[in-house]
Amino acid sequence: MLTPQTHGHGGARVSTYNIANALTVVRLILVPVFVVLMFQDGTLWRLAAFAVFVVASITDHIDGELARRRNLVTDFGKIADPIADKALTGGALVVLSVLGELWWWVTVVILVRELGITALRFWVIRLGVIPASRGGKLKTVLQIVAICVYLFPLAVLPFSAQLLMVAHVIMGAAVAVTLVTGADYVVQAVRLRGRAGEAGGDAGA
Incomplete structure (x- = not known):
């Protein structure tokens, strides 16, 4: 219960x-x-x-x-x-x-990264917690800002084409940070598993 x-x-x-x-x-x-x-x-x-x-x-x-x-x-x-x-x-x-x-490849890249990192968290959850990095927080901010620009009805504003280009640039930065932080998380998770394996080997020696 x-x-x-x-x-x-x-x-x-x-x-x-x-x-x-x-x-x-x-x-x-x-x-x-x-x-x-x-x-x-x-x-x-x-x-x-x-x-x-x-x-x-x-x-x-x-x-x-x-x-x-x-x-x-x-x-x-x-x-x-x-x-x-x-x-x-x-x-x-x-x-x-x-x-x-929004290009589908952008959505797929971000979603695959997020789902993959979630799976990694479950993979190492019993061994330790990898704290959120500044890069991860920056990734979230960039994604939200870019999405907000895409969501706003830009057609009602002057310079809508330029604003859309700004959205593309911010989303591009978000994708780059998303991939970099994802790779960093994978490295940390693998190291955490490796240290746990070494500790287990030493304990059994």
């Missing part, structure tokens, strides 16, 4: 039903809302989809800060937060590609 409490930092019991986890759940709920809005015709619908994506992205920052500052880190949050993040950015990338506004 699931318990509404879990151990936080320092052994203190933290309720799963807290504001940080609530924001994570809200972000998950906003994903299908965003997708539905994206497939509606009209500038106002597109602006609504843009607004939903921005709000959902902001909750990602807020729930993480709340969890750390108020010691609201829970097992549910550790699992649900990255799922919500990937659902939001992945959903946006797929929808943009379906609508012909």
